[in-house]
Structure formats: structure tokens, C-alpha cells
Amino acid sequence: MSKENICIIYGGKSAEHEVSILTAQNVINAVDLSKYCVDIIYITNDGEWIKGEHSIENHIEDVEQLRLKTNELTPISKLLESSINGQSYDAVFPLLHGPNGEDGTIQGLFEVLDIPYVGNGVLAASCSMDKLVMKHLFAHRGLPQLPYVSFLKSEYEKYKHNIQELIQNKLDYPVFVKPANLGSSVGISKCTNKEELISGIEEAFKFDRKLVIEQGVEAREIEVAVLGNDYPETTLPGELVKDVQFYDYKSKYKDGRVQLQIPADIDEETATTLRNMAVEAFKATDCSGLVRADFFLTEDNTIYINETNAMPGFTQYSMYPQLWENMNLSYTELITKLIELAIERFNNKKDIKYKID
Structure with a gap:
């Protein structure tokens, strides 16, 4: 029986870059190589796409092996056009966390290129990534959900005092301050008083322009x-x-x-x-x-x-x-x-x- 061709894509221009590489190592080492020929594409922190020179044949023992390097960059569409053995991909497997990976953007690319891909589609990915839309x-x-407050960075800069008062009137401490569009607990703070709340908001705005403040619960x-x-x-x-x-x-x-x-x-x-x-x-x-x-x-x-x-x-x-x-x-x-x-x-x-x- 002939093998199907898949391409595992990992890394990404995201605060969750390192998590993605670790995930890729796990998946590569577990995929059934009797069923699949596996190519890999590494997306650097700068957003460059680098394709492995050979299909995967052995376990990846050291995660550093997955930080690919090249002096010659190839257009993304060409990288995804065919596998190393010359056949088209039966599916791509994006192991990307955070913005540009699980927010619908790369899913849209796969849709435009008409390539099957693992996981959620554009709409599901984008609205699952945005905590407020979700x-x-x-x-x-x-x-059923707990009470919450959400606002943009521009709104907070203009109405800082009013928003702080709104949070304290609507929610009880502790509250959790979250960037609306990140996962893996990046940029999230647990706040038990106003001073921690202000600090948590400032920290979360480093990662997103929109925040969600949620009521804590035991x-x-x-x-x-x-x-x-x-x-x-x-x-x-x-x-x-x-x-x-x-x-x-x-x-x-x-x-x-x-x-x-x-x-x-x-x-x-x-x-x-x-x-x-x-x-x-x-x-x-x-x-x-x-x-x-x-x-x-x-x-x-x-x-x-x-x-x-x-x-x-x-x-x-x-x-x-x-x-x-x-x-x-x-x-x-x-x-x-x-x-x-x-x-x-x-x-x-x-x-x-x-x-x-």
C-alpha cells in the first residue's frame, strides 16, 4: 500500500513558538511512518518558512534539530505545492499556537491553496482564538459563563479610570486579566486588588490590543x-x-x-x-x-x-x-x-x- 504524504508545520511568529517546536517533536516521533511520508516546515520567529531537505525517517532526539536554517528562501506556495517525493500533499498538519497559527490566518492560506489540513477551519479557528467573540x-x-468585562487598548488609554471602576463594580476579586487572542496562559495574570489589576492590564496589553477580564471562582x-x-x-x-x-x-x-x-x-x-x-x-x-x-x-x-x-x-x-x-x-x-x-x-x-x- 502506498504511503500518503503529509507535511507538519511548526514554530511560528508567536509567543508560543517554543511550545510549538516541542509539540512538533512529539508528533513527528509518534506519527505512523508505515502509513505516511512526513515532510516538515519550520516557521522562524521572524516568519520565514524553511522546509526540511529530507522526509522524516527517524526519531527527533533533540528539539534543536527542528530549528531549520537556510540561506535561500522559497515562496510559501512553492513549499506547499508538492512533497519531497514530488507528489502533492494529502494533508498538512499545522502545529502552531497563538496568532498566525490557530487564529484562522494560516487556515485561510490552506483554503486558498486548496490543501487539506488538520484541525479547525477559518471561522472556527478565529472565533475560538478570540475570547470575546467566543x-x-x-x-x-x-x-453558562462567569461575568466578564472586555475593552480595547485605545479605550483603556482614553477612559482608564472609568474602566477600572467598571471592573471593580461588576466583578469581585480575584479576577483574571487575559489577552483576548493568546493561549498557553501567556500574558495572563491573577489579580486580587486594584494595584495588581492595573499591573495585570499593562502586562496583558504587551501581547494584544484587546483584553478580557474574567470573574474568578473557587x-x-x-x-x-x-x-x-x-x-x-x-x-x-x-x-x-x-x-x-x-x-x-x-x-x-x-x-x-x-x-x-x-x-x-x-x-x-x-x-x-x-x-x-x-x-x-x-x-x-x-x-x-x-x-x-x-x-x-x-x-x-x-x-x-x-x-x-x-x-x-x-x-x-x-x-x-x-x-x-x-x-x-x-x-x-x-x-x-x-x-x-x-x-x-x-x-x-x-x-x-x-x-x-
């Missing part, structure tokens, strides 16, 4: 993995068990101070509700491929949806693959399934008419 869609779907953090296209499937919920008050970028990726409890210790009725809500969130943002839905669960079993992540952490030990591992779908099998879903979605779109006879 909240509007959740509200329309009737999903609750467990529960996550559900969703997989599929039109008929998505879900996992049993898992829980983040932390020995830190706030699950920031450092504790998430560097300190290892977060443990995953899979499945979460919750009753069957609550688990079913969470799984159903995860599907509702998936549909609310018109997702396909993969999504991780994140929830808060209070002591009295009240559920609030926090967010969906259209390109969740995807190292072998991240919550999303581990949730599927618990459902007897291995990391390698999960990667294969995602590629198959990408090709399925691409083939289904061929039935859409683009011109009038």
Missing part, C-alpha cells in the same frame, strides 16, 4: 476532549490538579507543577452534562477535527464553561491526547484519526458548487 457565541448557545478545572467533524465524539472529563494557585505558562510547561487526573473524580450525571456541553461548544463555534473544552466545576456542582481551545496542547503528555489515551485511542492512532478527518472534510467540500451553470 463568549458571545457561547451566550447565544445558552452555555472551582475545579475540568476538561473534555472533542474529536470529529459533523458528528463529534467526546472523552470522559479530566481534571487539572495544581499545587499552584494559578496555572500560568511557567507551571504549565516548565515546572511540571500540574497533574492530570484522568478520568476526573465526578459523578456520572455531571460527566454526561460536561460532555454534552463540550459538544454544544464545539458546534457553537463550527469546529471540526479537534477541540478541548474547559470548564469550572464548583463545590455545589455548578458548571461554567471557560473556553474552547481549537489547537490544544498536543504533546504526548498534554491533557488532550491523554484524555483520548484513557478512551483507548493511542497518541499515534489519534494523529492518524486527525489526518483522516482532515481529508474527509476536504473531500466533503468538493460537493459544494463554486459556479452557476
Whole structure:
């Protein structure tokens, strides 16, 4: 049986560049090389696209091997035109986090070039990336959320005092200050007073022009993995068990101070509700491929949806693959399934008419 050609794209012009490289190493080492010929494209921090000179044949032992270099840059469309063996790509697998990677921009490029790609489409990626737009869609779907305030940098510069008063009148401390368009906890601060709030806002504006300030709540953090296209499937919920008050970028990726409890210790009725809500969130943002839905669960079993992540952490030990591992779908099998879903979605779109006879 002939192998299919895929291209793994990673790196990116984003604050989550390093996370993307680590993810790429994990996926490359797990992909089924008996089924796929694998090319790689590295996007540098400056936005340059560099294609590997050879298809992947062995494990990547050192992440530094993935920081490709070249003296000759090739147009992006040419890099994606065909694989190293001369055949067109059956699918590309973008392992990009943050702006220009999971916000719909690179997905739009793949659409224009008519290339099948793993993960969410343009609309789903962009509205899942923008926390404010996502909240509007959740509200329309009737999903319960905690109170929040959102504003632009230009508005804050002009009405700083009024916005600070609005936050303190509408929300109770602690609050979480978040850039609207970043993931992996980059630029997020937990604030317990006005001084910390002002500092958190200033920090978050380094990463985005729009912020979301969310009400904090004493609750467990529960996550559900969703997989599929039109008929998505879900996992049993898992829980983040932390020995830190706030699950920031450092504790998430560097300190290892977060443990995953899979499945979460919750009753069957609550688990079913969470799984159903995860599907509702998936549909609310018109997702396909993969999504991780994140929830808060209070002591009295009240559920609030926090967010969906259209390109969740995807190292072998991240919550999303581990949730599927618990459902007897291995990391390698999960990667294969995602590629198959990408090709399925691409083939289904061929039935859409683009011109009038």
C-alpha cells in the first residue's frame, strides 16, 4: 500500500513558538511512518518558512534539530505545492499556537491553496482564538459563563479610570486579566486588588490590543476532549490538579507543577452534562477535527464553561491526547484519526458548487 504524504508545520511568529517546536517533536516521533511520508516546515520567529531537505525517517532526539536554517528562501506556495517525493500533499498538519497559527490566518492560506489540513477551519479557528467573540457565541448557545468585562487598548488609554471602576463594580476579586487572542496562559495574570489589576492590564496589553477580564471562582478545572467533524465524539472529563494557585505558562510547561487526573473524580450525571456541553461548544463555534473544552466545576456542582481551545496542547503528555489515551485511542492512532478527518472534510467540500451553470 502506498504511503500518503503529509507535511507538519511548526514554530511560528508567536509567543508560543517554543511550545510549538516541542509539540512538533512529539508528533513527528509518534506519527505512523508505515502509513505516511512526513515532510516538515519550520516557521522562524521572524516568519520565514524553511522546509526540511529530507522526509522524516527517524526519531527527533533533540528539539534543536527542528530549528531549520537556510540561506535561500522559497515562496510559501512553492513549499506547499508538492512533497519531497514530488507528489502533492494529502494533508498538512499545522502545529502552531497563538496568532498566525490557530487564529484562522494560516487556515485561510490552506483554503486558498486548496490543501487539506488538520484541525479547525477559518471561522472556527478565529472565533475560538478570540475570547470575546467566543463568549458571545457561547451566550447565544445558552452555555453558562462567569461575568466578564472586555475593552480595547485605545479605550483603556482614553477612559482608564472609568474602566477600572467598571471592573471593580461588576466583578469581585480575584479576577483574571487575559489577552483576548493568546493561549498557553501567556500574558495572563491573577489579580486580587486594584494595584495588581492595573499591573495585570499593562502586562496583558504587551501581547494584544484587546483584553478580557474574567470573574474568578473557587472551582475545579475540568476538561473534555472533542474529536470529529459533523458528528463529534467526546472523552470522559479530566481534571487539572495544581499545587499552584494559578496555572500560568511557567507551571504549565516548565515546572511540571500540574497533574492530570484522568478520568476526573465526578459523578456520572455531571460527566454526561460536561460532555454534552463540550459538544454544544464545539458546534457553537463550527469546529471540526479537534477541540478541548474547559470548564469550572464548583463545590455545589455548578458548571461554567471557560473556553474552547481549537489547537490544544498536543504533546504526548498534554491533557488532550491523554484524555483520548484513557478512551483507548493511542497518541499515534489519534494523529492518524486527525489526518483522516482532515481529508474527509476536504473531500466533503468538493460537493459544494463554486459556479452557476
